[in-house]
Amino acid sequence: MTHKIAVIGGTGPQGRGLAYRLAMAGHTVTIGSRDAARAAEKSAEIAAKIGGAATIGGAENSVAAATSDVVLLAVPWDGHAALVTSLASELRGKTVISCVNPLGFDQDGPYGLTLQESAAEEAQRIVPDAAVVGSFHHVAALSLWKNEGPLSHEDILVCGDNPQAKDLVMDLAAAVTGKRGIDAGALRLARQLEPLTAVLININKNYKTRSGLAITGVGGHA
Amino acid sequence: MTHKIAVIGGTGPQGRGLAYRLAMAGHTVTIGSRDAARAAEKSAEIAAKIGGAATIGGAENSVAAATSDVVLLAVPWDGHAALVTSLASELRGKTVISCVNPLGFDQDGPYGLTLQESAAEEAQRIVPDAAVVGSFHHVAALSLWKNEGPLSHEDILVCGDNPQAKDLVMDLAAAVTGKRGIDAGALRLARQLEPLTAVLININKNYKTRSGLAITGVGGHA
Numbered sequence: 001m002t003h004k005i006a007v008i009g010g011t012g013p014q015g016r017g018l019a020y021r022l023a024m025a026g027h028t029v030t031i032g033s034r035d036a037a038r039a040a041e042k043s044a045e046i047a048a049k050i051g052g053a054a055t056i057g058g059a060e061n062s063v064a065a066a067t068s069d070v071v072l073l074a075v076p077w078d079g080h081a082a083l084v085t086s087l088a089s090e091l092r093g094k095t096v097i098s099c100v101n102p103l104g105f106d107q108d109g110p111y112g113l114t115l116q117e118s119a120a121e122e123a124q125r126i127v128p129d130a131a132v133v134g135s136f137h138h139v140a141a142l143s144l145w146k147n148e149g150p151l152s153h154e155d156i157l158v159c160g161d162n163p164q165a166k167d168l169v170m171d172l173a174a175a176v177t178g179k180r181g182i183d184a185g186a187l188r189l190a191r192q193l194e195p196l197t198a199v200l201i202n203i204n205k206n207y208k209t210r211s212g213l214a215i216t217g218v219g220g221h222a
Numbered sequence: 223m224t225h226k227i228a229v230i231g232g233t234g235p236q237g238r239g240l241a242y243r244l245a246m247a248g249h250t251v252t253i254g255s256r257d258a259a260r261a262a263e264k265s266a267e268i269a270a271k272i273g274g275a276a277t278i279g280g281a282e283n284s285v286a287a288a289t290s291d292v293v294l295l296a297v298p299w300d301g302h303a304a305l306v307t308s309l310a311s312e313l314r315g316k317t318v319i320s321c322v323n324p325l326g327f328d329q330d331g332p333y334g335l336t337l338q339e340s341a342a343e344e345a346q347r348i349v350p351d352a353a354v355v356g357s358f359h360h361v362a363a364l365s366l367w368k369n370e371g372p373l374s375h376e377d378i379l380v381c382g383d384n385p386q387a388k389d390l391v392m393d394l395a396a397a398v399t400g401k402r403g404i405d406a407g408a409l410r411l412a413r414q415l416e417p418l419t420a421v422l423i424n425i426n427k428n429y430k431t432r433s434g435l436a437i438t439g440v441g442g443h444a
Contacts, residue, residue, distance in 0.1 A: 109407060112414050114338060143439075153438045157421065185331060185424030192334050192421050195414045199379065202407030203437060212438040215422075216375045217365075217431045 001171070006068035008032040008061050008075055008087070011042045014099060015074030017144025018136055018176070020046045022072075023056040025175035030057050032064030039064070065090035070097065070168070072136070073123060077102040080119055084126045092129045095165040097172075098190070099136040101197040109202050112195020120159070120190035131165035133158060134190035137197050139176055140210040150178030154212035157182050159189040182215055223393070228290035230254040230283050230297055230309070233264045236321060237296030239366025240358055240398070242268045244294075245278040247397035252279050254286030261286070287312035292319065292390070294358070295345060299324040302341055306348045314351045317387040319394075320412070321358040323419040331424050334417020342381070342412035353387035355380060356412035359419050361398055362432040372400030376434035379404050381411040404437055 007019040010031030023029040023046060031046070033039035039058030047054045058064075065071045065087050071094055075083055080100055084091070100119035103110045117125070120134035135158040143151055156173035158181040160166040166183065173181030184193065196213075203211040229241040232253030245251040245268060253268070255261035261280030269276045280286075287293045287309050293316055297305055302322055306313070322341035325332050339347070342356035357380040365373055378395035380403040382388040388405065395403030406415065418435075425433040 108410075111408075111410050114336070114413070116336060140439075151438075159421075182425060183428045184421050185428070186333075188330075188333050189421055189424060191336070192414075192417045196418060199406050199411055199414050200437075202411060203404060203440060206405045206407070207440050209439045209441075211440055214436040214438050215425060216373075216434040216436050217362075218425060218429050218433055219431075 002026045002028065003070045003172070004028045004068040005070045005072060006030045006032050006064035007072045008065060010074060011038050012074060013141035016042060016046065017139070017141045018072060018074060018099070019056065020049060021144055021175045022172070023054045024050050027175070028055045030059050030064040030068055032059060032061040034061060036060040062087060062090050070095045072097040072099065074099055077119060081122060081126065084123045088127050091127045094130055095168055096123060096127070096130045096132045097136065097169055098123050098132060098134050101137055101194050103195065103198050109205060110198040112198045118188070118190035118194050120187055120194070124187060131160070131162035132187060133160035133162070133165050133169045134187060134193055135159070135169050135173070135181060136176070137193050138200055138213040140204070140212060143210045143212065144176065151176055151212065152178045153214060155182050155215045157184040157193055157213070157215070159184045159187055159193060161187045182218055224248045224250065225292045225394070226250045226290040227292045227294060228252045228254050228286035229294045230287065232296060233260050234296060235363035238264060238268065239363045240294060240296060240321070241278065242271060243366055243397045244394070245276045246272050249397065250277045252281050252286040252290055254281060254283040256283060258282040284309060284312050292317045294319040294321065296321055299341060303344060303348065306345045310349050313349045316352055317390055318345060318349070318352045318354045319358065319391055320345050320354060320356050323359055323416050325417065325420050331427060332420040334420045340410070340412035340416050342409055342416070346409060353382070353384035354409060355382035355384070355387050355391045356409060356415055357381070357391050357395070357403060358398070359415050360422055360435045362426070362434060365432045365434065366398065373398055373434065374400045375436060377404050377437045379406040379415055379435070379437070381406045381409055381415060383409045404440055
């Protein structure tokens with residue numbers, strides 16, 4: 001089943017990488033940006049990389065969200081609450097995927113911010129009528145963009161409180177890994193998934209690599 | 223290189239599993255417990271499972287810590303600060319490994335507690351002269367105890383601020399996985415490693431499995 005998916009923040013590296021994979025899998029993707037012209041440029045870049053069959057366009061954030069049934073938030077943590085608030089009416093009733101990572105950076109590298117709620121929970125609190133799902137935090141932006149073929153050695157973890165929305169996102173994960181995502185539990189588990197990205201960035205630095213996450217012992221989730 | 227390792231909380235499932243793997247790898251292991259008789263019983267159970275060559279014994283916690291050069295804290299989060307405080311003089315100057323998971327449980331399952339510092343950082347604060355390393359949070363107790371052979375499909379993440387101690391623990395990881403552990407960054411990253419166990423427990427429940435963690439993209443850490 002294909003979906004109409006807005007990628008808010010689709011001009012950033014993570015958004016671009018996910019938009020590319022989702023469009024390549026046959027979904028109709030709209031890159032969202034504050035600047036409609038930048039969104040159009042980025043969508044043209046992705047369309048060119050995919051080739052003829054891609055259905056991908058660009059629009060201002062609220063237009064992208066309004067014209068899609070699934071909205072992926074791929075925005076920085078800084079300004080997150082204000083952005084979600086500004087899109088509240090467009091997000092209502094929709095499946096909203098958050099891959100937002102509330103991280104801090106200093107001379108010792110990245111670390112997870114200590115928060116009372118995750119970014120995903122914050123979005124859910126601001127838009128109670130949306131079905132927010134946390135996912136796609138751990139796939140490296142450059143692996144999405146540069147690797148050929150599915151990232152079949154990685155797993156996509158999915159958390160959420162709405163079973164239908166979670167199920168939809170677990171299916172969407174196949175656009176990235178070629179297999180269904182893994183049910184990681186309730187939305188509050190996003191408190192664990194989001195800052196874990198700091199660990200992966202540290203590993204990337206220590207090993208000069210693009211690391212990813214795999215869960216062992218979970219067979220048959222393809 | 224083999225070490226003299228105390229496993230504080232070695233009568234619990236995680237401690238027992240790690241003590242078993244460490245003793246099987248040739249390290250001299252002392253199971254620690256508040257109750258020396260229970261520690262002796264548990265060490266006899268592990269020795270019997272390993273067979274003739276195991277060097278493993280049991281002792282009261284402070285005796286176990288005092289007679290070892292590496293101390294693994296495999297204790298519950300509840301009571302953690304009091305226990306570390308009670309062992310402060312024995313831990314001074316040693317490599318202290320924390321696999322403590324500060325989790326909460328309710329009708330919706332396990333979740334990571336929102337804390338200002340991780341258990342590993344708390345231990346480091348209480349015993350500033352120890353070299354605390356966070357590791358071994360994510361290997362399932364029953365996989366340690368029941369699986370045959372090394373858990374070579376899993377990775378052991380290691381965080382810490384003392385390079386020598388971290389290096390030692392990365393080597394120790396081979397007792398569990400057959401390969402060197404992965405440097406996950408500074409000790410504060412334990413804030414991310416510890417509660418991640420809640421995600422794995424949720425996955426275990428959802429998929430009726432014993433899940434584990436693997437990091438993709440990090441070759442050559444064997």
